Amino acid sequence: MTDTESAEDSAPLTYDVVVLGAGPVGENVADRTRAAGLSTAVVENELVGGECSYWACMPSKALLRPVIARADARRVPGLRHLVQGPLDAAAVLAHRDYETSQWKDDGQVRWLESIGAVLHRGHGRLDGPRRVTVEGPDGTRQVLAARHAVAVCTGSRALLPGLPGLDRVRPWTSREATSAQAVPGRLVVIGGGVVAVEMATAWQALGSRVTVLVRGKGLLPRMEPFAGELVAEALTEAGVEVRTGTSAESVTRENGTVVVHTDAGDRVEADEILFATGRAPRTDDIGLDTIGLEPGSWLPVDDSLRVTGSEWLYAVGDVNHRALLTHQGKYQARIAGAAIAARAAGVPLLETDPWGAHAATADHAAVPQVVFTDPEAAAVGLSLAEAEQAGHRVRAVDVDIASAAGAGLYADGYRGRARMVVDLDEDILRGVTFVGPGVGELIHSASIAVAGRVPVSRLWHAVPSYPTISEVWLRLLEAFRDT
Known part of the structure; x- marks a missing residue:
């Protein structure tokens, strides 16, 4: 097929x-639909394994693990x-x-082949209902037709602000x-969320001099306020300069040096x-216009991850904006795979x-997340402010994790x-938040309690082992009983 021939000239697969x-x-x-006996094609324009494997979860945690291990050892x-x-x-x-x-x-390709899925390399675009056109690396095109479903799992990309001069400074995302x-000698980080604090933690420990510019009042704004406060305190102690209430007005690169001009009139230089x-969302060039x-x-999707108003289109993971986390996307994928298979079977x-197999209920109220800084911050469910905003009559119970016997042994x-x-x-x-060394391994117990709607009166009978940091659960329940 020549570059000038249309996709319609190729017989659909x-x-x-x-x-x-x-x-x-x-x-x-693909794994869940193949397990159900459905023939499945997967289209990928970059690396099989996606953002998490090559540019997010795995490399970031590989950078952070020695940082945290050293901090714990100290x-x-x-x-x-x-x-x-x-x-x-x-x-x-x-x-x-x-x-x-x-x-x-x-x-990753071998794994995909092992489950019986067919990989098509190239850029996939919707081409009307139940049709996808794949433009291969060599310019050839192939039409794929779906009997039952097309699942959009294209993820998300970094969003850059429209700052003057940004296109000329070659910014990192x-x-x-x-x-x-x-390792850059100097690094300036714009933002106060998870990526910002994790990368500030990693690169400072690797030898960079890091400055973090945060437009808002503090770090990790989607968590309880004390999470961002404790992480900011630790970053500062480690040598990171954290400036809150500060926005970048413009950026330039002068003789190889990045210069940030802030709204306070300051000039911040970095490499x-x-x-x-x-x-x-990575949905700007996937043919959405061909289906209206x-x-x-x-x-937007329903709880089976089917796009609102469609009988055949599913949006799974970041693209539906419900929870931009790999583990939640994989959870959604299991739900979507089961729903697609069930509908295909009539x-x-x-x-x-x-509690059904076809409903992504946990995305509404029991989303867990761990921020791999030192200290770690981990949370699941609603913060106090979110619970109150949702109209729940709630009470926050706070304890110092050091009150757990295992904490002093740990550090x-x-x-x-x-x-x-x-x-x-x-x-x-409604929600649980932990901040401190090693708390990432505590959060699954909280996820079970929140997702399972376990009565507080029953949690008394889930006895934490002694002496572990998990004893903090007993301290929390005691504080709730005694106040």
Whole structure:
């Protein structure tokens, strides 16, 4: 086929399901539909494995793990004197490269093939109902037809602000921040969310002098206020300069140096600049206009992840804007795969109750997240402010995590805080937040309590092992009983 021939000149290949995007979400949709016996094609224009495997979760945590391990070791008597030197940046970056498979997707492709899914390399675009046109790397085009469903799993991209001069400074986004091959001498980070604080933590520990400019009042604005406060305090102690209430007005690059002009009239210089200022859906060039939808928009869905108003189109993961987290996207993919398979089999009524196989209920009120800073911040469900805004009659219960017997054993001088938000009418937890070393491993217990709507009176009978940090659960319940 020549470049000038249309996609209609190529005989369509028909599958039961066509998946746009081979990140963790698309892979899991394919896995579930294949397990149900449906023929499934997956279309990917970049690396199979997606953002998480190569530019987000895996490389960022590979950068952060030695930072946190060193910080933990420094808090243990008899060990701290052995870990006082700098990190071996070259070794950390090499391990990061290993965890990303050197940005090669051979292993992920083999896995996709092992489940029986068919991979089509190229840019996929919707071409009317149940049709996808794939433009391959060589310019050839192939039409894919879906008997039952097309699942859009194309994820999101970094959103850059329209600052004067930005197009000329070669800014970092999360992709460059997690894949950089050298430590910048100075790094300025714009933003106060998860990407901003994690990358500030990593690059400062690797030897960069980091300045964080935050437009708002504090860090991690979607968590309880104390989470951002404790993380900001620790970043400052580590040598990061955190400026809140500060916006970048313009940026330039002068003789290789990035210069940021702030709204306060200050001038901040750095070797690199990272913008961690939000995400946008990767839906601008996937043919949404051919089915009457707005290109570049988030795609609203029901709890089976089917796009509102459609009988065949699904939007799974970041593109539906329900919870921009890999684990939530994979959860949605399991729900979507089950729903697609059930509808393909002619099941007249799907399980749409809160515990059904076809309803993504957890995305409404039980979304967990861990921020891998030092200290870690972990939360699930609603914050106090969110619960009150939703009209629930709630009470916040706060305790110092150091009151748990295991905290002092885990780290000398342990500093951390825990909060549970109790619904006083329903006797359940609406949300839980932990901040402190090692708390990322605590959050799943909270997720079970929140998602399962476990009565607080029953939580008394879930006895934490002694002496562990999990004893904080007992301290929280005691504080709730005694106040």
